Amino acid sequence: MRRSLLFIPGNNPAMLRNSDVFESDAVIYDLEDAVSVTEKDAARELVSGFLNCAGALPMEVIVRINGLDTEYFSADLEAVVSDKIDSVMLPKASAAYLAELDFLLTEQEKKKGLKKRINVVPIVELASSVLQIDEIVKCPRVNGVLLGAEDLSGDIEVMRTKKGNEILYPRMKLAYACAAYKIDAIDTPFTDVNDGAGLEEDCRFVANLGFNAKAAIHPNQVPVINSIFVPAQKSIEWALRVQEAARQASLKGLGVFSLDGKMVDKPVILRAENIIKKARKYNLI
Amino acid sequence: MKRGIAGSLESNDALITVKESDKLEITIKSVVYDFFHKQIEKTIRDTLSELGIDKISVVCEDKGALDFTVRARLITAVKRMEASK
Structure with missing residues (x-):
């Protein structure tokens, strides 16, 4: 369960060494778009070296490698797969690429004697990937899916807007598919790092669509994202009241009861339990 | 003479040039x-030793x-130097 995932350019030593202070739930060490083609080798070596010497990091560690269709993929995978990372992020994902990545990760895990199983966060950023979302969420190791709106809007040849009407369909499709398989629906970054109000509005909008997390491209976006992808205080208070009322009803042998004049049954109780679980995770109660 | 360069002069970084x-x-x-400087030199010597290089x-x-x-x-600089051969 994540709220914020912060991209850290893989060839920037200063950002790497400070990446644990920004309070994001996950960091994404980026070997792909944040690194120029002339520096792919340097970034790979730097991220690998950083991970090898870093102690236990207090957040999830993800590395965005270059895509399977690039000349950098194999070297990236070989360099970064270790017990120091939790997940690999795969650009331009498809169900076929994810099956291949699963096979290659299994090989790496065996070869290196890893004590953990590496998860995968695919990026849906092609029109063809949007049409495959139902398959992508079912792929092995996938525990969250990131929507990549910049590449996607390029693929369908539309301009990106702050309002995001052009990505409404993939956002809704991704949110439903992820909810169905109980994995994280991660929204595309908000690219104007100086527009805090716009970021907040965008976060609220996608949270209402069913997203539970958002990627960040600047540390100043993390607090805003973290504050929105958690239950509001009003929701937490409601959930606690539902939980207590459900406990009382259970003692009386009632499966359905009334609270504030509204019927409460199993789906409502489950929703309240989920809110409480999330609130506890983030120390809100 | 073959050479390789990696890094930058940005803060927290180092620009390393190697030559045969x-x-x-x-x-x-x-x-x-x-x-x-002693720590930096030790890191350089240790890394060269790992790479099996004693003349550079x-x-x-x-x-x-x-x-x-x-x-x-x-x-990276050493790999670039070797790739340039």
Whole structure:
């Protein structure tokens, strides 16, 4: 369960060494778009070296490698797969690429004697990937899916807007598919790092669509994202009241009861339990 | 003469230039030379030893890089030098 995932350019030593202070739930060490083609080798070596010497990091560690269709993929995978990372992020994902990545990760895990199983966060950023979302969420190791709106809007040849009407369909499709398989629906970054109000509005909008997390491209976006992808205080208070009322009803042998004049049954109780679980995770109660 | 360069002169980074040589030469220029040049030199020597290299010219222009950065930049510079052959 994540709220914020912060991209850290893989060839920037200063950002790497400070990446644990920004309070994001996950960091994404980026070997792909944040690194120029002339520096792919340097970034790979730097991220690998950083991970090898870093102690236990207090957040999830993800590395965005270059895509399977690039000349950098194999070297990236070989360099970064270790017990120091939790997940690999795969650009331009498809169900076929994810099956291949699963096979290659299994090989790496065996070869290196890893004590953990590496998860995968695919990026849906092609029109063809949007049409495959139902398959992508079912792929092995996938525990969250990131929507990549910049590449996607390029693929369908539309301009990106702050309002995001052009990505409404993939956002809704991704949110439903992820909810169905109980994995994280991660929204595309908000690219104007100086527009805090716009970021907040965008976060609220996608949270209402069913997203539970958002990627960040600047540390100043993390607090805003973290504050929105958690239950509001009003929701937490409601959930606690539902939980207590459900406990009382259970003692009386009632499966359905009334609270504030509204019927409460199993789906409502489950929703309240989920809110409480999330609130506890983030120390809100 | 073949050479390889990696890194930058940005803060927390190091620009490392390596050249083929018939002896081991290490030159360090650092914003924190007085405090850390011995540590930087040790990192360079250890990394070269891991790579099995005992004859090479290394110039390290350090801007406050940690060991992992010096090591990574050196490895990249050596690989680039070898690839240029």
